[in-house]
Amino acid sequence: MDIHALQQIVHNTRDARRKQTIPKFSAADRDQLIHKYHPDYRPSAYRPIRFGPNSSEKTVVELATLLEGDSLIQDDVDLTPDYTTDVLVIGGGGAGCAAALHAHGAGAKVMLATKLRLGDSNSVMAQGGMQISVAPEDSPVTHFLDTLKGGHMHNDHDLLKTMVDDGPAIAKWLIDLGVLFDRQADGNLHVKKGGGSSKPRLLTCSDYTGLEIMRVLKDEVLSQKIQLIEFCAAVELLSDENGQCSGAIFKDLDNHRYVVVAAKSVVLATGGIGRLHIQGFPTSNHYGATGDGLCIAYRMGAKLAHIDTFQYHPSGAVYPEQLVGQLVTEGIRSEGGQLVNAKGERFVNELDTRDVVSSSIIRECEEGRGIRTMSGRVGVWLDTPLLDAEHGPGTVEKHFPAMLMQFDRFGIDISKDPVLIYPTLHYQNGGVKIDTNSETNVKNLFVAGEASGGLHGRNRLMGNSLLDLMVFGKRSGLTAAGRAGSMKQGKLTVQHLQRFRADAKQHGNLSNVISPMVLPAYTRKES
């Protein structure tokens, strides 16, 4: 059927739905729903990791295969350093830039290496905002409790307390650098309410929060003249004779040569894994989100946490085909956008946590109340015109210019017509286990941002990622820089690979895969 004919039911039921309130699920109901429908609970998608620091723990098959993968680097590699630095930051997104800027500010010699361009990351796409408890009726403790509840009580308390306490100072740092957060009439920061949060706490820059922060941080990295190497992918870490981290080996993606960097400390800020398309899901992630940091840290002996849980963002676009998997920001639901099934009914409180909302959408679709597309996809409606109906004409255009433009390019006006959505692979809830200084169990190896694990428990709350990046980027950068003055550069070896390969051999060495993946294999080989 013509899409407009199918959308009629959303228009026809709008007035009836407007006054309707849908209570959030009870704890028991929500657990039952998640266990039945959330992709984290599909046993066939998981297998135990056979060896290494998380031996016998389960994760998705796609990630297990890469974690057990072999390194490109052989024992006879030439480890003469091409560069020597105090702090080596790997990754050019939010966490990487924050780490580099703070380490540089603390007086260390810093190098930032990234496999694409500076700033190419998921951070740049963050639309919903950044949770910081700045409102008078809010507090860091409430932020802590909301996050804990959203993470199903599995969050690391120390990491979480650190993040919420550091939040306001991060907002000040960003404002001083020139980030333009939305304001109230009295000049105070405007806060929006995010899914799973009890208080309005989201700082926003319309629906370009990540872009605005990244424009500023990139510009600052360049203005501070921090040494930068782009289009170089980290393929292995270096260890000294005591197994401590002492640098990294990169592959230059232009000339395919190895680049060896000696560093007193390394900060891995390599982001997530959406481009592994686990369980066949489309993803909202950037081109380089292939979990490289997890693989190289794991080979070094770094322990991972919560790597069996992923976030499927409730609202990934399903139509048009060109936008499949891309996000329709949660901000639309924060402002009252309702989810509607094929029968014109609401079926979940739209501001429940992401895992609950995603599970409900999957339930609607599996039980035949979804809307299908001819290319075999299915989804439910997100009633975007409701925002204009509720808050006055022009609301969508004013608050969600990025969304409006994205769909407008394909002839869809989201202020007039609802959009079709289905959960999209969005975020890895876990990652490399860190302490409150962002350091791993491998000395001098720090991990910050999405690549790290423990903070978010089993479900990250909306808006906590941008804050995570800034807080732990800062802490890793400052700790690494603080150490640089009093320590010597460690020897450069790949001894950890001998142990890893011996382990692999003992366990059958079955995967036959080289990791990290670096870029997804989208290029069509001969048809």
Place this chain on the structure above:
Amino acid sequence: MAQEDTNVIDQPEVMKPRMVSIEISGKKYDVPEGITVIKALWYTGQEVVRGAGCLGGFCGACATYYRTKDDPKVRTCLACQMAVQDGMSFTIMPPFPARKATYDIQMLKDPKQDLFNLYPEAPLCRNCNACTEACPQKIDVREGVWKAVFGDFKNVSEMFMDCVMCGMCTPVCIADIAPNLVALYVSRAQGAHFAEKPQGLETRIQEIREGRFNAEWKKVLAMSEQELADHCATVK
């Protein structure tokens, strides 16, 4: 089943799938109609390293020049946000060597005047409007450059909130202005120097420093798992 069939969105590319002829950097290929420009590169067997970033229309890595069939006008797009059509010809823009001024944004004494030291070419705009026409984000770039020069930093920062820094406005400028970089400087200066300092934020930072929440923290952190779960449930 009949009921389900009425619940399917028509998609022309599925109902009548067809191949279209396109030209990528001067070379002809046939690709399925309707795929994005970036997917056309992958479809035709090209390894993409430069020219792909967020794949969501936010990072500006895939800035592309294109022309449609029989139209002399060369237009711009983001390759991840544009569908191919028959007769289309395109090439991804290589990184353009624009000069970015370096500055310590917090140390500026007179940001509106400093603009002319950092970007002395900014006031030389000759009003050709090519930058505005080149912008895939539909920003009125030329207007923004003038407003920057006249010191209306607030307006510029609002106009350029959509800017993905793709740099398409730069190669077309006959006065060698890099409007996106000028606007970035102006926006940062606006935020760092001219936007009001939020008082509530200062208060909160002070409260944390002075330990205003310590008693509450102590209570919460001493709770057992069960007590904590019960307490979380009461937070509404």
